[in-house]
Amino acid sequence: MKASALFWKRPESLRLHAPLVPTIDQIMVEERANAFxxxxxxTSAKLAGLKMxxxxxxxxxxxxxxxxxxxxxxxxxxxxxxxxKYEVPPCAAVCVYPNLVxxxxxxxxxxxxxxxxxxxxxxxxxxxxxxxxxxxxxRAVADGADEIDMVIDRGAFLTGEHTRMFDEIAATKxxxxxxxxxxxxxxxxxxxxxxxxxxSEIAMRAGGDFIKTSTGKVSPAATLPVTLVMLEAIRxxxxxxxxxxxxxxxxxxxxxxxxxxxxxxxxxTLGDDWLTPDLFxxxxxxxxxxxxxxxxxxxxxxxxxxxxxxxx
Amino acid sequence: xxxxxxxxxxxxxxxxxPALAPxxxxxxxxxxxxGGKWEYAPSPEDAKSYPxxxxxxLFINGKFVVPAAGTYFPSINPxxxxxxxxxxxxxxxxxDAAVKAARRAYDRVWGKMPARERGKYLYRIARIIQEKARExxxxxxxxxxxxxxxxxxxxxxxxxxxxxxxxxWADKLKYAFPGKTPRPLGVAGQIIPWNFPLLMAAWxxxxxxxxxxxxxxxxxxxxxxxxxxxxxxxxxxxxPEGVVNIVTGAGATxxxxxxxxxxxxxxxxxxxxxxxxxxxxxxxxxKHLTLELGxxxxxxxxxDAPLDQAVEGVIxxxxxxxxxxxxxxxxxxxxxxxxxxxxxxxxxxxxxxxxGNPLDKNTDIGAIxxxxxxxxxxxxxxxxxxxxxxxxxxxxxxxxxxxxYPPSFLTGVTHAHRVAQEEIFGPVLSxxxxxxxxxxxxxxxxxxxxxxxxxxxxxxxxxxxxxxxxNAGVIWANCYNKFDPASPFGGYKESGFGREGGLxxxxxxxxxx
Numbered sequence: 001m002k003a004s005a006l007f008w009k010r011p012e013s014l015r016l017h018a019p020l021v022p023t024i025d026q027i028m029v030e031e032r033a034n035a036f037x038x039x040x041x042x043t044s045a046k047l048a049g050l051k052m053x054x055x056x057x058x059x060x061x062x063x064x065x066x067x068x069x070x071x072x073x074x075x076x077x078x079x080x081x082x083x084x085k086y087e088v089p090p091c092a093a094v095c096v097y098p099n100l101v102x103x104x105x106x107x108x109x110x111x112x113x114x115x116x117x118x119x120x121x122x123x124x125x126x127x128x129x130x131x132x133x134x135x136x137x138x139r140a141v142a143d144g145a146d147e148i149d150m151v152i153d154r155g156a157f158l159t160g161e162h163t164r165m166f167d168e169i170a171a172t173k174x175x176x177x178x179x180x181x182x183x184x185x186x187x188x189x190x191x192x193x194x195x196x197x198x199x200s201e202i203a204m205r206a207g208g209d210f211i212k213t214s215t216g217k218v219s220p221a222a223t224l225p226v227t228l229v230m231l232e233a234i235r236x237x238x239x240x241x242x243x244x245x246x247x248x249x250x251x252x253x254x255x256x257x258x259x260x261x262x263x264x265x266x267x268x269t270l271g272d273d274w275l276t277p278d279l280f281x282x283x284x285x286x287x288x289x290x291x292x293x294x295x296x297x298x299x300x301x302x303x304x305x306x307x308x309x310x311x312x
Numbered sequence: 313x314x315x316x317x318x319x320x321x322x323x324x325x326x327x328x329x330p331a332l333a334p335x336x337x338x339x340x341x342x343x344x345x346x347g348g349k350w351e352y353a354p355s356p357e358d359a360k361s362y363p364x365x366x367x368x369x370l371f372i373n374g375k376f377v378v379p380a381a382g383t384y385f386p387s388i389n390p391x392x393x394x395x396x397x398x399x400x401x402x403x404x405x406x407x408d409a410a411v412k413a414a415r416r417a418y419d420r421v422w423g424k425m426p427a428r429e430r431g432k433y434l435y436r437i438a439r440i441i442q443e444k445a446r447e448x449x450x451x452x453x454x455x456x457x458x459x460x461x462x463x464x465x466x467x468x469x470x471x472x473x474x475x476x477x478x479x480x481w482a483d484k485l486k487y488a489f490p491g492k493t494p495r496p497l498g499v500a501g502q503i504i505p506w507n508f509p510l511l512m513a514a515w516x517x518x519x520x521x522x523x524x525x526x527x528x529x530x531x532x533x534x535x536x537x538x539x540x541x542x543x544x545x546x547x548x549x550x551x552p553e554g555v556v557n558i559v560t561g562a563g564a565t566x567x568x569x570x571x572x573x574x575x576x577x578x579x580x581x582x583x584x585x586x587x588x589x590x591x592x593x594x595x596x597x598x599k600h601l602t603l604e605l606g607x608x609x610x611x612x613x614x615x616d617a618p619l620d621q622a623v624e625g626v627i628x629x630x631x632x633x634x635x636x637x638x639x640x641x642x643x644x645x646x647x648x649x650x651x652x653x654x655x656x657x658x659x660x661x662x663x664x665x666x667x668g669n670p671l672d673k674n675t676d677i678g679a680i681x682x683x684x685x686x687x688x689x690x691x692x693x694x695x696x697x698x699x700x701x702x703x704x705x706x707x708x709x710x711x712x713x714x715x716x717y718p719p720s721f722l723t724g725v726t727h728a729h730r731v732a733q734e735e736i737f738g739p740v741l742s743x744x745x746x747x748x749x750x751x752x753x754x755x756x757x758x759x760x761x762x763x764x765x766x767x768x769x770x771x772x773x774x775x776x777x778x779x780x781x782x783n784a785g786v787i788w789a790n791c792y793n794k795f796d797p798a799s800p801f802g803g804y805k806e807s808g809f810g811r812e813g814g815l816x817x818x819x820x821x822x823x824x825x
Binding site: 022023024025027028029031032038039040041042043044045046048049052232235238239241242243244263267268270271272273275 | 335336337338339341342344345346347348349350351352353354355461465616617618619620621622624625656664673674770790791
């Protein structure tokens with residue numbers, strides 16, 4: 001089979017195309033991103049936003065000390081985040097290392113509303129041979145992963161080997177089969193907004209279903225302006241191809257207030273069509289508890305101590 | 313080539329079914345849908361804590377006094393058309409009393425006070441303004457119609473910053489202009505507009521007071537409330553009697569100030585039409601004059617510009633404060649290669665602007681300041697349509713009462729159109745195109761005004777080349793409507809003369825011998 005037989009067709013030379021990718025002005029993009037934090041969400045809008053944020057959470061545990069027991073907690077928390085009387089939807093997914101996909105599938109069963117996402121392709125560095133990366137992806141999917149969160153080869157991107165980066169993503173997409181592919185750009189290592197925009201374009205054209213900011217292992221992780229640059233890339237891609245790509249900021253989003261600012265930004269950049277877990281996710285571990293605390297506050301009128309909320 | 317073969321090899325080995333193609337939305341349905349799923353609930357700023365007195369008197373010689381003729385005029389909230397209060401109308405006798413008080417204060421106290429002491433008063437005023445910022449922002453919004461977001465985040469911080477900045481200069485005056493000894497001019501008459509009532513008062517009062525002048529200030533007749541609240545702050549700060557006098561009223565009151573023989577300096581911000589009248593009546597009197605008048609700024613977008621950020625700059629340039637901004641970027645010049653993309657982005661972006669109750673913290677576009685201004689905007693937009701331009705507007709619902717105009721832009725505009733030449737002073741943008749930098753320059757300078765301009769490009773050298781040839785007092789590169797007390801502001805041609813802000817702003821209130 002020739003490369004041209006791949007579904008994802010690559011432009012002849014991405015390097016030639018690169019200068020056509022729009023440039024980003026740092027000061028204005030940061031100012032615009034900051035403006036979203038000024039929206040004042042009260043009463044019904046706040047409660048609806050908080051519940052929506054829960055439904056978009058990828059509840060994450062990515063530690064060397066993860067065990068099936070820990071993943072069991074995570075899965076239960078994702079299925080029912082809080083007492084049913086608060087009518088809080090389940091989280092979108094749990095996000096785990098490949099070895100923990102099997103136990104996660106066991107706990108969630110086969111018809112769970114909660115998806116299983118596995119980080120793969122040599123997470124978090126991506127500095128591994130493509131062959132083993134793809135094997136990892138296939139294994140995770142075979143074990144029951146619905147979604148694969150891959151990392152791009154930042155080394156390839158930063159040396160200007162955009163073609164290699166494209167091909168790796170395309171190959172990973174193919175290895176995913178029916179599983180959805182989220183492409184982690186690790187924006188904290190790309191540093192400039194111009195890089196983030198270019199990497200987003202490559203990831204979308206190569207077949208990513210979602211683009212994702214960070215692994216959570218590098219600081220800074222997700223920020224509002226970085227996410228805005230990626231949302232704008234998604235919007236332009238939609239106009240050009242008619243395909244809606246999803247967005248996942250991950251890492252550093254810990255408070256309900258931050259999460260609401262992200263939702264405001266999605267709403268005012270891509271429109272309400274993107275306000276669904278199919279197209280917007282937040283990768284976080286501690287965020288859910290704060291969201292739930294705020295939901296209880298909105299419903300009951302007063303705050304409860306953290307002890308009243310189940311641990312993930 | 314290596315990568316290609318590698319992919320091919322792996323894909324042949326892969327046992328998995330190739331991914332399904334995501335369904336592409338047909339071209340005609342590719343649009344962004346703003347709204348419909350998650351709506352922001354009203355979030356009004358508390359206004360009840362800040363009651364407005366039923367009647368406002370003149371502030372002369374440190375006291376609030378009844379006007380000589382005993383006449384008052386109503387002041388309304390442009391968002392509801394309800395009367396807020398009535399304001400004293402100052403006639404020539406009141407203006408004379410104010411000038412006399414200012415002269416007395418200049419001769420006896422302020423003019424000979426050590427500059428360092430004057431600085432202390434200004435610092436005190438700046439601090440009180442910061443403490444009362446929320447109240448002042450609410451009043452500014454109720455009285456003028458601007459969104460609370462802007463009065464809270466832009467107007468008030470800048471008002472305090474201007475007093476702080478010029479307070480800092482007071483004790484350093486003799487070092488400000490090397491080799492020269494700055495001396496105050498005497499009594500300054502200051503006439504300010506309704507678009508930034510407090511900010512314009514701060515721009516004018518702070519440098520005048522820092523240099524040792526005393527002032528007779530006239531706010532615009534539709535927005536007098538915050539200036540009079542500022543008078544209370546002067547009382548609280550213990551500012552000596554007569555140093556600042558505030559006389560309220562319309563054109564006749566302004567004329568009485570301009571024509572008063574014992575005034576040494578007139579500073580006016582407002583329309584070019586009135587500015588010309590003032591210049592004519594002051595000719596030959598020996599009074600100092602600075603004018604800050606209208607504008608029709610070109611915001612120039614080059615093909616290599618960061619387009620999304622440029623569109624944000626266009627939004628900030630024309631829809632900030634409902635477009636009631638003399639330096640508004642009201643002419644958009646777009647290089648032809650990116651014209652279609654910019655217009656499309658602009659069309660999407662204005663749909664997310666929220667028009668409505670100015671006190672709502674989520675409002676982006678507030679009320680038009682007065683019925684007269686609204687009529688003028690409508691008249692000019694109609695002229696644009698009659699002359700063949702195409703109008704694009706937001707699809708938002710406007711409140712039933714009050715004065716409103718939705719964010720709009722006109723395409724298909726040429727230089728012969730009135731909307732390309734006259735200042736609309738509302739949320740209406742005229743979009744035009746150009747092909748080369750030379751053409752952009754020619755078109756940008758093809759206006760009787762010369763107040764401001766914007767340049768959007770990724771190329772630094774282009775910014776400097778353009779800026780050197782643009783005939784405008786203020787030029788923003790890859791940003792728009794940014795203000796700082798240290799940065800001078802003012803225009804060329806029919807946009808006036810003299811600068812406010814920074815050192816040149818100080819020089820405008822000094823005799824430099």
